[in-house]
Amino acid sequence: MFNVTRRQALAGGGGLISSLLLPQRFARAAAGSTLNIAYNVNLPSFDPDVGPSSVNPTIQAIYRSIFDQYVGQKPNLAFEPGLLTGWGWSDDKSKVWMDVRQNVVWHDGSPFTPDDVIWSIQREGKPDGGNPVSFIWAGIDNFKVDGKRITADVKQYDPVLFKWMAFLTGYVLPKAYYEKVGPQGFEKKPIGTGPYMVDAYEGNAYLRLKANPKYWGGKPAFETVVFKFVPDATSRVAEIESGSSDVTLEVPYEEFDRLKGKAGLKGVVTPISDIGQIFITNGGVMDDKNVRLAMCHAVDKETIVKRLLRGHGVPIATLEAPEYAAFDPTIKVAYDPALAAKLLGASGYSKEKPVKFTIQTTRGFKPKDYEMIQAIVGMWRNVGIEANIEIYEIAKHFELRMSHKLAPAAFYNWGNAIGDPTTSTGFAMFSKSPHSAWHSDDLDAKIGPLWGEKDEKKRIQGWKDVDRYIAEQGYILPLLQYAQPILYKSDLKVTPNVSGALQPTLVSK
Amino acid sequence: MVLFAVLVNRMALALLTLAGVGVIVFVLLRVVPGDPVAMMISPGAGPADIAALKAHYGLDAPLATQFWIWLRGVVTGDFGTSITLHLYVTEVLAARLPATVELATLALLVAVLLGGTIAIVGTLMRRSAGETVIDGLNSIMLAVPDFIWALALVLLFAVALPVLPLTGRIDPALAEDFTTRFYLVESILTGRFAVAGNILSHMAMPALALALPLAAVIVRLLKQSLKEAMVQDYVLLARIKGFGELRLVLQEALRNAVGPTLALTGVQFTFLIGGTVIVERIFSYPGIGNLAIDAVINRDFPLIQGLVLLFGLIFILINIGVDLTVAALNPRLRHA
Numbered sequence: 001m002f003n004v005t006r007r008q009a010l011a012g013g014g015g016l017i018s019s020l021l022l023p024q025r026f027a028r029a030a031a032g033s034t035l036n037i038a039y040n041v042n043l044p045s046f047d048p049d050v051g052p053s054s055v056n057p058t059i060q061a062i063y064r065s066i067f068d069q070y071v072g073q074k075p076n077l078a079f080e081p082g083l084l085t086g087w088g089w090s091d092d093k094s095k096v097w098m099d100v101r102q103n104v105v106w107h108d109g110s111p112f113t114p115d116d117v118i119w120s121i122q123r124e125g126k127p128d129g130g131n132p133v134s135f136i137w138a139g140i141d142n143f144k145v146d147g148k149r150i151t152a153d154v155k156q157y158d159p160v161l162f163k164w165m166a167f168l169t170g171y172v173l174p175k176a177y178y179e180k181v182g183p184q185g186f187e188k189k190p191i192g193t194g195p196y197m198v199d200a201y202e203g204n205a206y207l208r209l210k211a212n213p214k215y216w217g218g219k220p221a222f223e224t225v226v227f228k229f230v231p232d233a234t235s236r237v238a239e240i241e242s243g244s245s246d247v248t249l250e251v252p253y254e255e256f257d258r259l260k261g262k263a264g265l266k267g268v269v270t271p272i273s274d275i276g277q278i279f280i281t282n283g284g285v286m287d288d289k290n291v292r293l294a295m296c297h298a299v300d301k302e303t304i305v306k307r308l309l310r311g312h313g314v315p316i317a318t319l320e321a322p323e324y325a326a327f328d329p330t331i332k333v334a335y336d337p338a339l340a341a342k343l344l345g346a347s348g349y350s351k352e353k354p355v356k357f358t359i360q361t362t363r364g365f366k367p368k369d370y371e372m373i374q375a376i377v378g379m380w381r382n383v384g385i386e387a388n389i390e391i392y393e394i395a396k397h398f399e400l401r402m403s404h405k406l407a408p409a410a411f412y413n414w415g416n417a418i419g420d421p422t423t424s425t426g427f428a429m430f431s432k433s434p435h436s437a438w439h440s441d442d443l444d445a446k447i448g449p450l451w452g453e454k455d456e457k458k459r460i461q462g463w464k465d466v467d468r469y470i471a472e473q474g475y476i477l478p479l480l481q482y483a484q485p486i487l488y489k490s491d492l493k494v495t496p497n498v499s500g501a502l503q504p505t506l507v508s509k
Numbered sequence: 510m511v512l513f514a515v516l517v518n519r520m521a522l523a524l525l526t527l528a529g530v531g532v533i534v535f536v537l538l539r540v541v542p543g544d545p546v547a548m549m550i551s552p553g554a555g556p557a558d559i560a561a562l563k564a565h566y567g568l569d570a571p572l573a574t575q576f577w578i579w580l581r582g583v584v585t586g587d588f589g590t591s592i593t594l595h596l597y598v599t600e601v602l603a604a605r606l607p608a609t610v611e612l613a614t615l616a617l618l619v620a621v622l623l624g625g626t627i628a629i630v631g632t633l634m635r636r637s638a639g640e641t642v643i644d645g646l647n648s649i650m651l652a653v654p655d656f657i658w659a660l661a662l663v664l665l666f667a668v669a670l671p672v673l674p675l676t677g678r679i680d681p682a683l684a685e686d687f688t689t690r691f692y693l694v695e696s697i698l699t700g701r702f703a704v705a706g707n708i709l710s711h712m713a714m715p716a717l718a719l720a721l722p723l724a725a726v727i728v729r730l731l732k733q734s735l736k737e738a739m740v741q742d743y744v745l746l747a748r749i750k751g752f753g754e755l756r757l758v759l760q761e762a763l764r765n766a767v768g769p770t771l772a773l774t775g776v777q778f779t780f781l782i783g784g785t786v787i788v789e790r791i792f793s794y795p796g797i798g799n800l801a802i803d804a805v806i807n808r809d810f811p812l813i814q815g816l817v818l819l820f821g822l823i824f825i826l827i828n829i830g831v832d833l834t835v836a837a838l839n840p841r842l843r844h845a
Contacts, residue, residue, distance in 0.1 A: 034682065042803055044593040052549040052593050052807055127561040132549045135558050187595050203594070203605070204803065205795035206681040226681040232791050235675060238663050242671040395808055398547040402559075434550055434559065 034224040035492075035504055038239035038248035042204050042229040046190035047183070048171040049123065050130035055168045057274075057415040061501035062227060065209055067192035068172060070098070070117065070165035075497040075506060077273065077323050077419045079163070083117065083172050083193065087165075093157040093454055096140065098150045104216045106174045107191035107198075114150050118143045119175035121152075136164045157452050159459055163418040195220045195505050204229055209504070217505075225504040240265065240487045247488040249502050253310045253367065256485035269485045270496035271314050273417050275321055275424070276366060278359070278376075278477040279401075279410045279437035285355050286408045290343040291385075292474030295409070296333050298340035298383045299376050305480055308368045308375060314481040318467040319414065319424045321481040323498050326421035326463040331471050340383040354386035359409035360400075363391045366413050372479070373411055402434045410437065413482065417499035421463035422451065429470060438475045515836075516829070523825040527818055531583065534817040535576055538810050544568060545592045545808045566592055568810075579814065588818075589811035593803070598815040602797065606819070607690035608678055609785050609796030615693075615712055616719035617778055623720060624727025631728065632735040632758050643728075650725035655784040659718035659791045666714060674711050676793035683707065715792045719784050723777050730773055734766035741765075768835060775831025779824045 039062075045053040048063040072082035086099035104112035123129055125137030140161075142153040154161070164170055172193070178186050190198055195217060196209035207227040211220045228245060230236045237255045239245040243264070251259075253269075260267025280286050280295070301315035320327040341350070349355040359377065363370040370391065377387045390407060392400075400406045416424040430447045431439035446466050453459035470476060486502065488494050495506040546562045554562075563569040567578065582589055588598035631643040653661075667675040674680065679692060685704055689695050693712070696705040738744060739762050747761045785798035793799070797816060804812040 036681075038676075042799075044803060044807070045595050047595055051595060052545060055549050127558070128565050130562070130565045132554070132558075132562065134561070135554060183595055184597070200681070200684075202678065202681075202795050203601075204789075204799040205677040205793055208681050224682075228676050228681065228793065230676050230793050232793075234660060235663060235791055235793065238667045238675055242667050242675065244667070244671070244675055395548060395806070398550075399544065402547045402550060432555065434554055 033222045033509065034226060035222040035247065035507055036226045036228060036245040037502065037504065038230045038236045038245035039227045039502075040233075040236060040248075040250045041231060043201075043207055043227070044203070046187050046198070046201075047173075049120070049169045049173065050132075052132075055132045057168070057417060057500060060168070060417070060499070061497075061503045062207065063171060064194065064501060064503050065196045065225065065505070066190060066194045066198060068104075068194050069170045070172060071162055071170065073166040073417070073499065075495050075499075077417070077498050079166055082166065083112070084165070087162050089154075089157075094154060096152055096154055096161065098152075100148045100150060101216060102148060104193050105214050106177065106193055107212060108174075108177060109214075110174070110176060112172075112174075112193055114145045114148065116172055116175045117150060118145070118152075120172045123173070124169055131169055133164070133169055136161070137169075157454060159453060159456065160418070160420050160422050163420050163423075167418045167423075196225055199224070220505055221508045222504060243489075246492060247486065247494065247502070247507060249484060249486045251485055251487060253312050253485060256312075256487060257310060259487055264490055265487055266490045266492075266494075267485060267487045268494060268496055269312050269483045270498065271321065271323075271481045272484045272496075272498055272500040273321060273323060273419060274413055274415045274482040274484075274500055275316060275319065276369075276372070276411070276413045276479045276482060277319065277428075278479065279406060279412055279428075280474070280476055281404070281406045281408050281410070281437045282439050284408055285357050288347050288355075289474060290347040291349070291355050294340040294343040294383060295380065295385065296340075296471075296474050296477050297336045297343070298379050298385065299477065299479070300335045300379060301479055302335070304372055304375055308371055309480075309483075312483040312485065314483070316478045316481050318471055319428055319476065319478055320421060320463075320467055321416075321419070324416065324419040324421065324424065326425070326460050326467065328464040328467060331464075331468050333471055337379070337383050344384040349384045351382070351384045354381070354384045356386045356388070357408040358390050359387045359411070360390045360392050360397070360407040361411040362394050362397065365394050366482070369411060369413075401437060404437070404439065406437050409477075415500070417501070421460070421467075425463055425467055425470070426450070429466075429475065440475070443470070443473075443475060516833070519829050519832070523822075523829070526825060527821050530821045531580075531814065531818055532576075534814055535579065536572075538808075538813060539572060539575075545810065548808055566810075579811075583818070588815040591804075591812040592809045593807045594809075594812070598811050601800070601812065602815055602819055604690055605795060605797045605800050608692075608794065609782070609789070609798060611691060611693045612712055612716055612789070612794060612796060613719070613778070613782055613785060615709075616716040616723070616781055617774075619716055619720035620723035620727060620781075621774065624724035625731060627724070627728045628731035628735060629758055629763075631732045632739065632762075633754055635736055635739075647725050647728045650721050651729065653722070655718050655722050655781075656787040656791065658721050659715065659788050662714040662718055663791065673713050675714070676711075678711050678795055679704075679708050680711075711792075711794075715788050715794050718788050718791075719781050722784075723774070723781050726777050727770060727774060731766060731770040734769055735762050738762035738766040772831060772835050775827055775834075778831075779827055782820070782823055782827075 041058045043059055043062050045051055048054055048067055053059055069082045070084045072080040074080055083101050084098045085101050088097055100114045100117055106112055121137050121140055124131045125134050127134055139155040140152045144151050174191055177191055195212055195215045197212050199210045200208040209225045211223050213219055230239055233252055236248045237251050240248040241259060256267055259265050280292055285291050305313040305315055317331050317333045359373060361370055361373040373389055377389060380387055397412060414424060414428060426447060427433045427435050429436055429438060429443055431444050446469060450459055450462045453462060484500055486494055486496060493508045497506055545566060546559060550559055591598055591601055594601055627643060631640050634640045663675060666673040687695050693705055693708045696708060735758060744757055744761045747757055785796055786801050789796045789798035790802050801816050804816055
């Protein structure tokens, strides 16, 4: 029987305690510079092409560190060559061609080839493969390779196809390696062609990456990057304030304003491609155009942004943020409570006899989401709208939206990192999309022809016209473009990304 | 022999309990709003795409068929594949459980040591101003939940006096290899005391946040029991023999007073395990508590089902362990 004397127990305890207090010398993974990022979400899966993680916009910064996309994207949302150095359509728009980048190697040293591109697209397009946007990739078929050029047939012209190659699930994975290790093996030891390689990973704790010395885009600035998964905002603030992390993002605006001027820290807040809006569901009182327009004209977006969000945000009149391709600054919806009251009066409503409906909102899912809705409900009350606030979880929102059972009004945010109108106005307002709340034939008739419009100028103008029509009809209530706060140590330089992806390659010393 | 029979009986009941829990959570998950496909479906997807995703995750079959498939798997030790992690649920749970076990065990040790010490000091200071102060502080400890302690500790030891690391289980910069997922135990057993120190420094705040409310419960109950024991005849006899107050408390009163405290500590320990969900989240500690939050947010049905069964098994085993320990310490209970 193993006996421990009191003296031995005290000695062992003292040893442990002193090891806590004394400076610690360990074999450290980082020889050279290390960047510690207190990140706001966990990374559940290393597969950027299937499953829920693949369509989570917040995780894309991590995926872009390890993998490369077919088409790259600059911080200002402009597109640039990725693993494809050139791409295009045939004149009759029935075929696509893609030129594959040369002299690229995977993290295990094996060469990157056109076969990897073809295999990745085919895998993404399998209807039973678990890719949530398989319908985008499934339309590409009959691949042929000639040197570095791939050509393929396309079942139906999609003007946004190559933009999707810079968007969700648009990543190239290694065919030979993946087929050898299988999906679970890939999860445990993923490889890509990206600027960083996976060195160590502890789910819900951290991901340690080391620089890829053979990266085609040049060796990154930091030898080691550690993503610390810190979903709790208070903890992220503590991480940056204590100096434990070098960069963090998505902290409360009050904390950002407090810390950005603190010695040793800097901050930058940038409007990103994320917008907030109130969905309007057709049916009931919402079929009354006067009610819808009154809702829109009664909301003072400038004041909401200035007072609730401390000026961090941009009021918008349509579902197109200023950086989007179909943004039209001439479309305006004025804050005019007198007009709102007049519109309601025309339908028999007033402050004494208000129109009543429910508005659903999350609480804490986006910055000040519930507080914004409280403010809006107050503004509505002043003109003759009595809205009852119902709080729900984001999962319930998705479920209700998919089954077209949202309340007459529902707050939500919308991300659109490629800035194309199909992925904002299109998907939010076309009745056949599972994500739309407003269903009406007049709007579908205007949107329908734009899906396959081959003339790009005509297509963009078409979307602008749709946005104008939506604003005139009050089919949705766009609120604001979100701004992303980033705090970082003052000896660093951070280039904000309008897509919201805080990639380590955008941080330098 | 009697104890063995009791153990067998309790295990049989445990299996029935787990079966009931499994059925309830399976049905509830599919009844409450939100499913994983709704969470990930793309805006441009049509009904066929939605159907394909549901089929991919086995959510298109009738409820009874889904349950039968799951039950058949559970009986053979296959809890399915996590929708979000793309790994076998059993593998994921096996990887994360040791972190929570170590954290909960450390928290329990801290709670017992702290609570026991304060209770003994309070007993020694009974009927004095010191006891009033201890009771007052203990009331505060009792009233403050673990997650508030967690936030207070973050402000104190990570921001105001940054002496402890805030997140994770180990310094990400360390290039240490572990054979098991019991990092703390393995590093101690392999003589890597510096690594163990690093791990302990990461566990310090979450363990303390979990321990303080339990310590307060221990203080209250143990002090009361000790005070009652201190007026018993056997203690009076020992006092007459000339033994000091500390010896009376530790060697005479404590062994008789500890029984009820032990039983309640076991029950409270299950609440401590439950508390790991929020505390692990705050400290980004990679245990099953933190995993549970992500599983629920993402509606990862297989993972949620596995976690609920695991938590259920832990609670049952803790209760059995407490009963056996109390019976072992008190022979009168062995034949009850």
